[in-house]
Amino acid sequence: MSNTLLEVDNLQVDFELPTGTVSAVKGVSFTIAENETLALVGESGSGKSVTSTALMRLLPEMAKVSGAIRFDGENLVEVSHSRIRKLRGNDISMIFQEPMTSLNPLHRIGRQITEVLKKHRHMDSGAARSRALELLAQVGIPEPEKRIASYPHELSGGQRQRVMIAMALACEPRLLIADEPTTALDVTVQAQILDLLADLQKRYGMAILFITHDLGLVRQFAERVCVMRQGELVESGTTAEVFANPRHDYTRMLLDAEPSGRKAAVADSAPLLLQAGDVHVRFTTKRRLFGKDEKFEAVRGISLDVRRGQTVGIVGESGSGKSTLGRALLRLLKSEGQLRFEDTDISGFDKSQMRPLRSRMQVVFQDPFGSLSPRLTVGEIISEGLRVHFPELNRREREQRVIESLQEVALDPLMRKRYPHEFSGGQRQRIAIARALVLKPDFLLLDEPTSALDRSVQMTVIKLLRDLQQKYDLTYLFISHDLAVVRALADTVLVMKEGQIVEQGSAEEIFAHPRKTYTKTLLEAAFLNDDRAA
Structure with missing residues (x-):
């Protein structure tokens, strides 16, 4: 039996505000053994992140913490600031939810990783750089010698998250706190990040506290799970036990909060609302004084028809061109090709010409x-x-x-x-x-409208969109990397990769019998260990 590494005993966190005291964490207790993965789950506002921040002693001064947080027998609530600073990074590290706000945009990623090593391991510049390159290679960053000089904005979301993992693991901690490390990432990147964490856990022999609102991820990643609601721990146990026999109503609600149902396909005789023919979108990436400018083609010759009352789902990884295509169809981006809205050719319309149509073509952003x-x-x-x-x-x-x-x-x-x-x-x-x-409006472009929402909140938004569509005969272009949501809302699905449509068909066909390898990869990453995907 592994030794207990972390013991949280009756943790209470109160915030003293001008309007009164708010209790964010109410008497929470749990343990984590060496080399174990424990998931802390619940909806936004349940107290998960406050609990994890309390473990790191990173709460603001207005927070009052009581109870005990024993790391290897030492109560972190009582230790000095100098002691907790020594433990952070060395023994306990944290991966935050949004790497773009956690990484310094003014510094190259190499400098940010080497700073950790110089501060905690007292390495010189040469040794720190060698270790940083080794870490970047371990977390799967391509061409680490080149990427070490990159700024955060030059990396994709998945690559930034990998850099955060490299920084967290720089000093080989015994406990890693991962706070929503895959939120808003593509399903394929989510799967890669979880596989990476599992591999690194074995390599370094560390324990992981995995904080998430996505129970689908918990099922494939954690050995035990604790469920939080409104600051309280309402259920805990092995992952298999909690998923098979949830005892608390709240846990059952979370498990049932999976987008379900199917939309009936719109008849082929329904009138066409939007038509696109051979649409291209090109961006200038570098302007040259002499010679041709360098251009990037984000959308490559896409054609589609959208009928009134239809929901067309567009799926694909980040950078596949989904959002660019959606904006081009509404003439929010300059494009080439044919665009027709009902009987009007809008291909060459400028802003002033599009203005009368804007009330009929609306957007809901991520x-x-x-x-x-x-x-x-x-x-x-x-x-x-x-x-x-x-x-x-x-x-x-x-x-x-x-x-x-x-x-x-x-x-x-x-x-x-x-x-x-x-x-x-x-x-x-x-x-x-x-x-x-x-x-x-007649037409709504919905660009990732549920990506950062809890599953239960997603359910209410999906139901709302269905009801409104039925009531007003609305037409949706629904862009998402969340295939469970697309499956519940769309009657037609387009799969995009590198600016092109690689597969399209009815939602039933795409999800039940995908033909292309890329589509199969997306589905496998989205529905791992989910027998409902069949």
Whole structure:
């Protein structure tokens, strides 16, 4: 039996705010043995990340921590700041959820890795660089000699996450805390990152605390699982036990929160709403004073027809051209080829020519917080489009439209006086949908609208989109790397790779009988250990 490495005993975390005390973690207890992987799961706001941050003693001064956190018998709640700084990096390391905000954008990745080695292992520059190259190779970064000089923005999402893993493992810690390390990554990259962590765990003999809201990942990666809800631990046990016989209603809800159902295909006789013929999108990557500019072709000769009431799902890895194609179809990007919206050829339309059609062609983006102005109330955000496209409406009529739109997405109209930061991620996504719906569009481009949401919240958004489509005969172009969501929403699926469509067909055909190796790879990565994929 392995020795206990970490023991969390009756951990309590309270935040002293001007408005009162908020209890984020309420008497949580668990243990992690050497070489073990324990998953801490729950929805956003359940206290998972606060718990992990408390283990590292990285909480702000307003946080009051009580209970015990014993690492190898030493209570981290009581040790000095100098002692905890020595333990961080050396014995306990952490991989954060969003590497782009954790990595310094002004420094090359080589410098960021060598800083860890110089600080904790007191290596000189030459030894630190050699170790950094070794780590980059271990985590699967191609051409480490070249990439060590790259800045974070020059790497893909998966590569940035690998750099974060390299930094965390630089000093060979005994405990690795992985906080949502695969959120918003492609399914194939998710699988690669989990395989990498498993391999590195064996190599270094470390324990892992794996924090996630995705129970599908837990099933394939962790030996034991603890389920958190509203700051409390509601269930724990071996992964096999919890998945086979969940005892708590909340655990059962999480396990059942998998996108389900299928959309009936639209008849071939349905009228065409959008047609694209041989669409190309090229970006200039380098301008030259003499000679030709260097260009990158992001979309290569794609043709498709979208019928009224249809949901076309577009899937593929990051960089496959999904979002670029979607924006090109709505003339949000310059493109070549034929584009027709109903009976209108919009191929050469500029911004002013497209403006009358914008009310009928709307977009819901991946990150609602980034696309909602923090300075405007929800009511002002939703009514903006009405001011532009329906200037004949008076103030009272606009207000009524806003109220109706919020009701459509199941939000209290009284919320229109509040600001975006006062809402949860799922609520902000509903606000983004309400902003699009208020204009009564025919066509909605949905670009990764559920990627960063908990599964249970995804379920409510999917149901909302289905209901709205049925009620208003809406047409969706749904872009996502989450194949479970696409399977539940789309009746037609396009699979993209390197700017081209490699396979297309009905959702039933694509998911049940994929023909191309690339499609099979995506499906295998998305539904690992999931017998419902058959």
